Amino acid sequence: MNRKSVFVILAVLMLLSVGAASAQDVTTVTWWTEDYVDIEALNAQLVEPFNAAHPGIRLEITPQSALDDAMRTAFTAGSAPDILQTPGASFIGEYVNAGLILPLTQSAADLGWQEKLLPWAYESGILNGELYSIPLTFESMILMYNKTLFEEKGWTPPTTYAELEAVAAAAQAEGINPFGYGNSGFQPANEHVVGVYLNNYAGADNVYAALTGEKSWTDPVFAEAIELLRSHMADVNWFNDSLETWFTYGWNEQWTALSTRESAMMIIGTWGFRGADEFFGETTDEWDWTPIPPFSENLPEYNYMLATGSTLSVNGQSANTDAAIAVLDFLFSDPARVLEIASGYNYGEFVVPLKFTADDFPEGTDERIVRFYADFGAVTDQGRVGYTTWTFWPADSDVQLWQEIENVWYGEMTVDTYLANHQATWDEARADGAVPPIPAR
Amino acid sequence: MLSSRSTATAQKNTSTAFGQYSFWATLGRWSFILPLLILNLIIVIIPSVFGLLLAFTDWSGYGPINIIGFENFNELFQDGVFFKSLTNNLIWTALFLTIPIAVGLLGAYMLSGIKRGQIFFRVAYFLPYVFASVVNTQIWRQILHPRVGIGPILADYGITFLDFPIFGTRETALFGVAFVDGWHFWGFLVILYLSAMTAVDVELYEVARLDGASRFQQFRFVTLPSIRPTLVFTILMITIWSSLVFDYVFIMTGGGPANSSEVMGTYLYQNAFQRFDVGYAASIGVMMSIWVMLAVAGFIYLRRRGWEI
Numbered sequence: 001m002n003r004k005s006v007f008v009i010l011a012v013l014m015l016l017s018v019g020a021a022s023a024q025d026v027t028t029v030t031w032w033t034e035d036y037v038d039i040e041a042l043n044a045q046l047v048e049p050f051n052a053a054h055p056g057i058r059l060e061i062t063p064q065s066a067l068d069d070a071m072r073t074a075f076t077a078g079s080a081p082d083i084l085q086t087p088g089a090s091f092i093g094e095y096v097n098a099g100l101i102l103p104l105t106q107s108a109a110d111l112g113w114q115e116k117l118l119p120w121a122y123e124s125g126i127l128n129g130e131l132y133s134i135p136l137t138f139e140s141m142i143l144m145y146n147k148t149l150f151e152e153k154g155w156t157p158p159t160t161y162a163e164l165e166a167v168a169a170a171a172q173a174e175g176i177n178p179f180g181y182g183n184s185g186f187q188p189a190n191e192h193v194v195g196v197y198l199n200n201y202a203g204a205d206n207v208y209a210a211l212t213g214e215k216s217w218t219d220p221v222f223a224e225a226i227e228l229l230r231s232h233m234a235d236v237n238w239f240n241d242s243l244e245t246w247f248t249y250g251w252n253e254q255w256t257a258l259s260t261r262e263s264a265m266m267i268i269g270t271w272g273f274r275g276a277d278e279f280f281g282e283t284t285d286e287w288d289w290t291p292i293p294p295f296s297e298n299l300p301e302y303n304y305m306l307a308t309g310s311t312l313s314v315n316g317q318s319a320n321t322d323a324a325i326a327v328l329d330f331l332f333s334d335p336a337r338v339l340e341i342a343s344g345y346n347y348g349e350f351v352v353p354l355k356f357t358a359d360d361f362p363e364g365t366d367e368r369i370v371r372f373y374a375d376f377g378a379v380t381d382q383g384r385v386g387y388t389t390w391t392f393w394p395a396d397s398d399v400q401l402w403q404e405i406e407n408v409w410y411g412e413m414t415v416d417t418y419l420a421n422h423q424a425t426w427d428e429a430r431a432d433g434a435v436p437p438i439p440a441r
Numbered sequence: 442m443l444s445s446r447s448t449a450t451a452q453k454n455t456s457t458a459f460g461q462y463s464f465w466a467t468l469g470r471w472s473f474i475l476p477l478l479i480l481n482l483i484i485v486i487i488p489s490v491f492g493l494l495l496a497f498t499d500w501s502g503y504g505p506i507n508i509i510g511f512e513n514f515n516e517l518f519q520d521g522v523f524f525k526s527l528t529n530n531l532i533w534t535a536l537f538l539t540i541p542i543a544v545g546l547l548g549a550y551m552l553s554g555i556k557r558g559q560i561f562f563r564v565a566y567f568l569p570y571v572f573a574s575v576v577n578t579q580i581w582r583q584i585l586h587p588r589v590g591i592g593p594i595l596a597d598y599g600i601t602f603l604d605f606p607i608f609g610t611r612e613t614a615l616f617g618v619a620f621v622d623g624w625h626f627w628g629f630l631v632i633l634y635l636s637a638m639t640a641v642d643v644e645l646y647e648v649a650r651l652d653g654a655s656r657f658q659q660f661r662f663v664t665l666p667s668i669r670p671t672l673v674f675t676i677l678m679i680t681i682w683s684s685l686v687f688d689y690v691f692i693m694t695g696g697g698p699a700n701s702s703e704v705m706g707t708y709l710y711q712n713a714f715q716r717f718d719v720g721y722a723a724s725i726g727v728m729m730s731i732w733v734m735l736a737v738a739g740f741i742y743l744r745r746r747g748w749e750i
Contacts, residue, residue: 098504187525247609
């Protein structure tokens with residue numbers, strides 16, 4: 001081996017060692033997300049810009065099917081990702097009780113997250129005085145309707161319960177179902193309507209009182225709300241054409257029904273924006289939305305039910321907590337980027353609850369969607385907010401709520417027993433410290 | 442005397458050598474099975490024991506585990522939904538021990554008489570068994586859909602018995618799911634029974650025919666006794682599998698409406714992964730294991746009674 005060869009080998013070894021040292025200096029942050037995301041788009045819109053802006057950190061987002069199950073297993077094995085994405089705030093209590101989540105209060109104060117996020121959304125992550133999670137997306141319940149059908153029939157979007165009853169009656173007289181919805185493939189869809197009836201009949205003040213333990217769920221006002229839902233489901237068939245079809249209608253069926261005039265309206269979350277364009281795009285009809293009117297004369301104004309979808313936290317067992325916090329801060333500091341990502345889901349997912357302005361929306365955004373976010377901001381700023389069950393109910397109470405309601409609909413369980421069972425689950429959750437954070441009203 | 446001492450020494454040496462030989466031989470034999478035993482210990486025995494112990498705790502799936510004795514079982518024995526699930530598992534077992542077995546036997550017996558094209562039917566019958574449950578359930582969801590399925594189509598011709606939401610009606614949901622699961626399963630039984638039937642000595646059939654036996658009598662007195670080990674084996678397996686049924690129910694009805702199609706598997710899942718009550722879910726798992734143990738015990742009992750199974 002001549003001197004030249006030795007020199008080349010040494011040079012290669014030096015380069016390799018430098019490369020290895022560089023690789024060691026880069027901190028990899030892992031984040032598992034739901035498997036429905038468009039990972040290529042997310043890489044282009046979030047991962048690559050973040051990595052470019054942070055040479056010492058490498059963000060890796062990996063879609064996982066059955067995300068929560070995968071995380072549970074990974075925690076047991078000690079290999080959970082650095083950034084934790086849970087299906088909702090009601091899951092946070094379990095993680096916190098197990099000491100698996102890093103408190104973010106100090107980081108949030110240092111980075112000014114409270115000023116960037118909508119106040120209720122920030123508070124929804126506070127448990128026992130510490131911030132543990134930030135919503136990855138927020139939602140609310142709205143009333144979507146077939147605009148073309150309404151215009152042809154001369155119906156106006158209901159703003160009161162009396163108007164809602166009138167439209168429902170007019171639709172049924174024409175052989176059209178007032179609402180199309182169901183739980184096929186997703187039994188928890190029951191809670192969408194239960195929550196709406198509790199908030200829109202009993203009122204958000206009463207719901208808040210029950211959430212905070214000042215009122216019992218056995219109060220007559222809640223019994224009346226559930227009885228109203230039961231009668232709409234089982235007696236007057238407002239949903240589809242029978243109670244039985246509730247169990248056979250899923251995403252495709254309910255959207256097909258609305259877009260083909262089999263049904264006139266749909267009570268659904270804002271994730272419905274995702275399906276509206278897809279299904280109405282196959283017809284000549286148009287869709288629109290309106291706030292869900294109060295179901296009681298005692299409630300003069302509509303409000304928006306608060307809901308967080310998935311939440312983001314930092315794994316308390318991670319060795320890369322600072323890098324993980326940098327990722328969250330990158331996401332929370334750029335409303336335009338968030339809306340660009342959310343536009344890929346027609347603003348039905350990845351809508352981080354930041355303080356958006358109209359200018360943040362990409363040019364050409366659907367006017368109906370911009371209208372929702374503008375109105376949501378204005379109305380919730382006035383404190384006119386309701387509470388969704390999957391965000392503010394403990395896990396066990398939530399399951400009882402959407403599962404046993406079927407027995408009520410079928411007359412196998414009285415409303416009083418249903419609510420007494422519900423109160424019992426709350427009593428247990430309070431004793432166990434499993435009640436999710438409730439933002440002050 | 443010398444001879445006697447030599448013999449004793451030789452016996453001692455032989456004994457020692459034999460003993461050493463026996464030790465090494467035993468070790469050698471164990472070394473073949475040891476990897477499998479270790480694997481079995483890690484992936485079967487330890488998780489099983491852990492699952493059993495969890496039934497006596499209030500573990501949520503995360504964090505600390507507190508022992509609460511028999512509290513989960515006390516609650517379980519007062520839980521109406523659990524007993525509804527157990528009843529549905531029993532109905533499921535009864536359905537699968539009768540209809541798929543009867544149809545499977547009939548199909549296999551008819552196929553055994555076919556010389557040309559048998560392979561085609563074998564493949565056709567077996568095909569649903571190899572499809573994923575998600576695929577099968579989606580196919581039948583569409584076929585039996587109350588809006589676009591076969592029910593409304595037949596109703597246009599005056600045939601209305603299928604024109605209702607089969608999976609949305611409490612009285613029919615469980616049977617609807619069992620039908621779909623049975624549809625995918627019976628072809629598997631056909632193949633098993635057909636394999637057993639081809640091993641039956643043809644002379645037995647010839648003797649039966651000479652004695653004037655009809656086709657049914659040949660089936661009753663020749664075929665059935667000859668394939669009894671296979672038949673009993675499938676009965677045992679169906680009994681065990683019926684306690685574990687989960688996927689078809691979970692996908693098609695989720696246990697609803699109003700728990701009408703709830704089975705132990707779906708109820709266990711709900712408690713473990715939706716209510717975060719892993720301890721309670723484990724106690725349901727223990728009840729499922731007792732079901733399986735009873736089935737296996739019955740099988741062993743029959744073997745000891747001299748049944749050729």
